[in-house]
Amino acid sequence: MGAAAAAAVLGLLLLGAAGGAAADEAREAAAVRALLVRLLGPGPAAAFSVSVKRALAAESGLDTYRLSGGGAGTRVLVLGSTGVAAAAGLHRYLRDFCGCHVAWSGSQLRLPEPLPAVPQVLTEATPNRYRYYQNVCTHSYSFVWWDWARWERELDWMALNGINLALAWSGQEAIWQRVYLALGLTQSEIDEYFTGPAFLAWGRMGNLHTWGGPLPHSWHLKQLYLQHRILDRMRSFGMIPVLPAFSGHVPKALTRVFPQINITQLGSWGHFNCSYSCSFLLAPEDPLFPIIGSLFLRELIQEFGTNHIYGADTFNEMQPPSSEPSYLASATASVYQAMITVDSDAVWLLQGWLFQHQPQFWGPAQVKAVLEAVPRGRLLVLDLFAESQPVYIQTASFQGQPFIWCMLHNFGGNHGLFGALEAVNRGPAAARLFPNSTMLGTGMAPEGIGQNEVVYALMAELGWRKDPVADLEAWVSSFAARRYGVAHRDTEAAWRLLLRSVYNCSGEACSGHNRSPLVRRPSLQMVTTVWYNRSDVFEAWRLLLTAAPTLASSPTFRYDLLDVTRQAAQELVSLYYVEARSAYLRKELVPLLRAAGVLVYELLPALDKVLASDSRFLLGRWLEQARAAAVSEAEAHLYEQNSRYQLTLWGPEGNILDYANKQLAGLVADYYTPRWRLFMEMLVESLVQGIPFQQHQFDKNAFQLEQTFIFGTQRYPSQPDGDTVDLAKKLFIKYYPRLVAGSLWAD
Numbered sequence: 001m002g003a004a005a006a007a008a009v010l011g012l013l014l015l016g017a018a019g020g021a022a023a024d025e026a027r028e029a030a031a032v033r034a035l036l037v038r039l040l041g042p043g044p045a046a047a048f049s050v051s052v053k054r055a056l057a058a059e060s061g062l063d064t065y066r067l068s069g070g071g072a073g074t075r076v077l078v079l080g081s082t083g084v085a086a087a088a089g090l091h092r093y094l095r096d097f098c099g100c101h102v103a104w105s106g107s108q109l110r111l112p113e114p115l116p117a118v119p120q121v122l123t124e125a126t127p128n129r130y131r132y133y134q135n136v137c138t139h140s141y142s143f144v145w146w147d148w149a150r151w152e153r154e155l156d157w158m159a160l161n162g163i164n165l166a167l168a169w170s171g172q173e174a175i176w177q178r179v180y181l182a183l184g185l186t187q188s189e190i191d192e193y194f195t196g197p198a199f200l201a202w203g204r205m206g207n208l209h210t211w212g213g214p215l216p217h218s219w220h221l222k223q224l225y226l227q228h229r230i231l232d233r234m235r236s237f238g239m240i241p242v243l244p245a246f247s248g249h250v251p252k253a254l255t256r257v258f259p260q261i262n263i264t265q266l267g268s269w270g271h272f273n274c275s276y277s278c279s280f281l282l283a284p285e286d287p288l289f290p291i292i293g294s295l296f297l298r299e300l301i302q303e304f305g306t307n308h309i310y311g312a313d314t315f316n317e318m319q320p321p322s323s324e325p326s327y328l329a330s331a332t333a334s335v336y337q338a339m340i341t342v343d344s345d346a347v348w349l350l351q352g353w354l355f356q357h358q359p360q361f362w363g364p365a366q367v368k369a370v371l372e373a374v375p376r377g378r379l380l381v382l383d384l385f386a387e388s389q390p391v392y393i394q395t396a397s398f399q400g401q402p403f404i405w406c407m408l409h410n411f412g413g414n415h416g417l418f419g420a421l422e423a424v425n426r427g428p429a430a431a432r433l434f435p436n437s438t439m440l441g442t443g444m445a446p447e448g449i450g451q452n453e454v455v456y457a458l459m460a461e462l463g464w465r466k467d468p469v470a471d472l473e474a475w476v477s478s479f480a481a482r483r484y485g486v487a488h489r490d491t492e493a494a495w496r497l498l499l500r501s502v503y504n505c506s507g508e509a510c511s512g513h514n515r516s517p518l519v520r521r522p523s524l525q526m527v528t529t530v531w532y533n534r535s536d537v538f539e540a541w542r543l544l545l546t547a548a549p550t551l552a553s554s555p556t557f558r559y560d561l562l563d564v565t566r567q568a569a570q571e572l573v574s575l576y577y578v579e580a581r582s583a584y585l586r587k588e589l590v591p592l593l594r595a596a597g598v599l600v601y602e603l604l605p606a607l608d609k610v611l612a613s614d615s616r617f618l619l620g621r622w623l624e625q626a627r628a629a630a631v632s633e634a635e636a637h638l639y640e641q642n643s644r645y646q647l648t649l650w651g652p653e654g655n656i657l658d659y660a661n662k663q664l665a666g667l668v669a670d671y672y673t674p675r676w677r678l679f680m681e682m683l684v685e686s687l688v689q690g691i692p693f694q695q696h697q698f699d700k701n702a703f704q705l706e707q708t709f710i711f712g713t714q715r716y717p718s719q720p721d722g723d724t725v726d727l728a729k730k731l732f733i734k735y736y737p738r739l740v741a742g743s744l745w746a747d
Contacts (some may be wrong), residue, residue, distance in 0.1 A: 024238070025052040028083025031236035035087060035156050039102070040109060047115055049075045050086055052238075057081035057125065063164065064125040065089025070097070071117030082238035085126075088162035088464060092124065101482040102160055103453045105616060106555040108485045124464060126162065127432065130240075130441030131463035132382065132404050133158055134167040136313065136351065140201035140646070141413040141448035141660060143170075145625040145639070148229050155230070159237045161460035165404075165441070167311060168234060168241035168304075169204065171227035174220035175303060179295050180251065189253035191215070197629070198642035205316040206249035207269040211276040211651065212642045218631045224303070231304055242349050243300060245310035245339050246293035248331065249279050254288075262286040264321045271655040279318065284327075284334035293338025301342065308345040309380070315354050319361055325369035332373035348374060352403070353384045355391045371399040382406050383431075384445050387423045388510045392431060397438040405431045406443035407459045409512055412660035413448020416514030417537070417567045419455040419503040421476075423510070425468045432466075447512075448660070450616070454479055454495075454503065472499060484557045488550060491557070494543035494564070501532035501540075502567070518573040518672060519661035521654075521702055522679035523695055524581055528574040538739050541568045545732055548725045558724045562614050565728040566663055569607040572735055573599060579744060584683050584693070592687060594745070596680035604673045606731050612665035613722040619666030620716030622647075644710045647671075654703060666716040671709045675702050 029052040036045040049069070056079060057064045063085040069077040076093060080086025094100040094109070097116045101108040146154075158166060173194055180190050195203040196212025197219065203209060234241045255261055262283035269277045282289050297310070312335050314320075320328060339346035355362045371379065381403040383392050392403055405428050409419065431439045442463045444456060457479060458469070469475045473496050480495040481487040509531040517526045544561050551557040576599040583591035611617040626643040630636035647664075648671060650656035678701055686693040738744050 025054060027236055028052045028080075028238045029086065031083050031233070032078075032080070032086045032090065032159070035159060035237075036090065038152075038156060039107075039160075040111070044111055047075055048078060048090070050078045050080075050090070052080050052083055052086055054081055057085070060125050062125050062127070062129060063088070063162070064123065065092070066124075067093050067118045067122040069118060070115045072114040074117070076115055076118070082164065083236065084159055084162060084164045084238045087159035087237065088126075089124070091160040091162070092122075092464075093118070095482060099482050099485065101479075101485075101556065102157065103457070103483070103556065104157070104450045105453060105559040108483060108554065108556055110485045126464045127466040128428075128441040128463055130165040130380075130404055130443070131162050131460075132165045132406065132441055132443030132445070133161075133163040135384070135408065135445040135447050136167065136169070136205055136311070136316075137201045137447040138445075138449060139167070139169055140198055142450060144197050144200070145629045145643070146226075147628070148226060151226065151230055152233065155233045155237070158239070161456075162463050163239065163444075163460075165240045165309070165443075166234065166242065168227065168231055169244050169311070170230060171220070171223040171304075172204070172244045172300070173200065173215055174224050175296065175300050177220060178299055179292065182295065183254065183292070184257035185251065185253050189251065189256075193251040193253065196642040197639060198626075198646040202270075204244065205313045206247060206266075206279040206281070207317060208272065208276055209251070209279070211272070212638075212645065216631075216635050216638075218635065219629075222629070227304060235307070240307045240309060242309045242311045243304065243306060245312040245335065245346075245348070246296045247312035247314045247335055248282050248284070248289065249314075250282050250292065252280050254280075258288060261288055266318050266321065269318055270651070271653075272651055276651070281314070281321070284330040289334050290338050290341060293335070294341045297339065297342040306343060308343055309347045309349050310339055310343075311349045311351075313351050313354070316351065317354070317357055319358060323361060323363075323366055325365050328366055328369040329373040332370045336374045336378065347378055347380055349380050349382065351384050352381045352391050352398070355395065356385055356389050367395055368399055371395070371401050374401070376400050377402065380404065380440070382443060382445060384408050386431065387420050387427050388512075390427070390431070392434065392437075392439070397434060397436055400436075400438055402438045402440040404441040404443045405439055406445040407455070408445050408447070409455055409459075410446040410448050410451060411512045413450070414512075414514035414519075414661055415451055415563075415566065415663040416516060416570065417452060417498065417502040417563065418505065418512065418514065419452055420505045420510045421455065421458060421472060421499060421503045423506065424455065424459055425462070425472060428462050429466070429468050452503075454498075483560070484551050484554045486551070488547050490543040490547040491551065494540040494547075497536040497540040497543070498564075501536035505531050507531075513659075514570075514661060516570045516574060517577045518570050519663065520658055521699065522577070522676060523698075524584070524693060526577065526581075528578055530571075530574075534571045534575075535739075537564070537567055537571055538736065540564055541732060542736060545725075545729055548729070552725050559614065559616065561728055562610060562617065562724050565610055565724075565731060566607065566617070568735075569603060569610070569731065570663070572603055575744060576603065580680065580683065584687060587687060589684070589687055592680075592684060596684065598744070600673060600677045600680055603735075604668055604676065606727075606734075607663075608665050608668040608673070609722060610724065610727045610731060611663060611668060612717065613720050613724040613727055615718070615720045617664055618716065618718060618720065619664040620718040622662075622664060623716060624718040641710065644712075648710060649706055654706065670712070670714070671706070674705050674709075678702060678705060 032050045064081045065085045066079040078089045191214035194213045194215045199212045263280045266279045379401045381398045384406050385408040386405045387407045428442050476495045476499045477492040480491045541564050576595050580595035626639040627636040
């Protein structure tokens with residue numbers, strides 16, 4: 001079977017999965033009308049007519065929308081081939097005809113009166129069969145504490161951005177619990193196996209067990225409830241939910257029930273020891289493999305139904321026990337066989353991260369063994385980090401298996417302005433034109449959301465474009481005008497500066513991690529170089545503040561002003577750190593004290609105050625969400641500790657230290673600042689006593705501070721305090737003249 005035929009097989013399978021009856025069309029149209037009411041309110045929503053007709057996509061077989069009508073006394077007509085297509089068409093109208101904007105941080109929905117007419121019927125078909133969303137890790141870094149109200153907003157955002165394929169992984173531990181009990185495990189053995197809520201992503205991929213657990217009974221009940229509502233809403237839009245499947249990882253306790261079971265203990269992961277890592281992998285030839293796989297999938301489908309696409313990752317960031325192609329093919333085939341035993345239409349969605357993450361192991365023979373172990377068209381690969389390190393090029397379009405070009409962008413849910421917009425803009429079209437390309441779609445696969453919204457706005461738009469945006473400067477200027485509801489010379493200039501600096505990453509710097517010294521445990525070896533000119537960030541900061549008198553009433557503007565102020569403060573931390581380190585190395589005490597004093601006692605407290613002025617940058621809000629998911633004080637304590645650990649040490653010994661760093665009010669004050677104060681004090685002590693700086697001793701002392709924060713019980717405000725514009729202006733007035741003067745000490 002050739003590459004084009006493989007893609008056709010998958011397309012036919014999944015078109016069938018999406019359904020096509022008149023009842024489905026009516027349900028999807030009703031779902032989009034309800035979205036309209038939630039988004040605009042019942043009055044404005046009445047000015048739109050929404051309908052769904054599968055026949056609209058008859059020619060191409062690809063999602064299509066049609067816009068017409070509008071103008072005085074005339075309703076805007078939105079027709080889609082699916083609910084998702086209709087929602088995407090609605091979003092197109094709001095964005096391009098009304099100048100509106102919908103984003104995580106808030107929306108700008110000032111509608112013109114009357115609604116603008118569509119000059120001539122506009123019909124748009126996407127070039128991508130699938131527009132995928134999520135990363136397995138997103139469920140832990142961003143979704144973990146969500147209630148239905150927050151999920152509903154996200155599902156609306158997904159529909160408006162044309163997402164039609166997404167993970168739906170909530171509640172799976174409840175299903176696994178039923179399976180493990182049926183296999184003879186005790187409840188205590190199951191409790192010992194599951195991770196805590198904030199670390200479930202890595203339990204699901206086999207990287208971790210036990211850490212942060214156990215999962216309370218109430219957790220399972222709530223997640224089952226959420227999963228049913230999530231799936232119902234996804235399907236009502238015509239989205240295809242991806243359910244989990246068995247990947248081969250099992251609890252060690254299974255060896256008590258089945259002493260002859262053939263399992264292999266893999267190596268540790270993420271600097272954890274085997275108390276929490278070292279997964280037990282069931283041998284592909286073991287008779288229990290298909291039994292467990294089919295038991296789980298049957299129970300899952302009975303509970304949730306299915307759309308026939310399943311996700312499983314056997315070797316995510318873990319080296320297989322053998323590099324022999326025969327073993328890798330067998331392990332892969334066993335996972336797939338367990339799927340089709342229960343669902344003959346099953347398609348496996350595989351994160352291609354393993355090939356990118358361990359290229360020294362995954363040579364051509366190993367990659368080929370995995371990709372050819374599943375019939376072509378039945379494996380759909382996510383080229384997860386394609387904007388930076390695409391795998392399809394090295395694997396001849398994944399050996400003919402269909403794939404989705406994904407933008408990963410963010411690791412750990414870090415704050416920090418970052419993006420590779422040029423690479424994102426060009427990437428999907430280049431992949432589509434690759435020789436014998438089997439690309440079937442585009443995807444957004446961030447580990448954490450709620451940051452750098454311009455990057456996701458572009459990527460979502462590219463899901464409906466055949467060609468790249470011709471002029472990114474013009475595009476980003478329009479983005480700013482829609483975001484704030486008005487075109488403004490200074491904001492557009494600010495965004496062009498951000499485009500050419502923080503959003504113009506290329507090469508090895510484009511990791512997606514925020515490596516600012518601000519959010520790292522200090523040392524004398526910290527990297528402070530960046531791929532852009534910091535002066536562009538500071539000038540963008542100035543321009544936004546210049547626009548503040550006009551735009552201060554815009555919530556999205558205030559969010560961006562805070563975010564750029566936060567970034568400017570992050571840059572200043574780097575500069576003062578360099579001053580302090582240089583003074584220390586020169587053995588000059590007074591300059592060291594001066595730099596340390598500004599950094600610890602002025603800059604970081606000022607940053608914490610700015611962050612405290614916006615609810616979206618509050619540690620208290622983050623922790624309150626965790627506690628709100630609990631039904632008892634004991635559970636609330638467990639969930640809060642999960643949350644504090646994830647933000648900081650990640651594991652009990654700082655195993656993945658500061659990976660999921662955030663810049664939140666309260667976290668800056670009570671976690672980052674004490675660590676920086678200790679570092680500066682020990683540098684001064686080292687200089688005064690004439691002894692070398694003891695990094696090892698500092699790390700031990702810092703670890704005590706970090707644990708103090710994690711085990712702390714202090715409650716933090718969940719409501720903002722102070723005015724963002726005033727606080728940003730005070731920070732600017734104090735530090736910007738120093739930057740212009742070229743001296744951090746100028747008045």
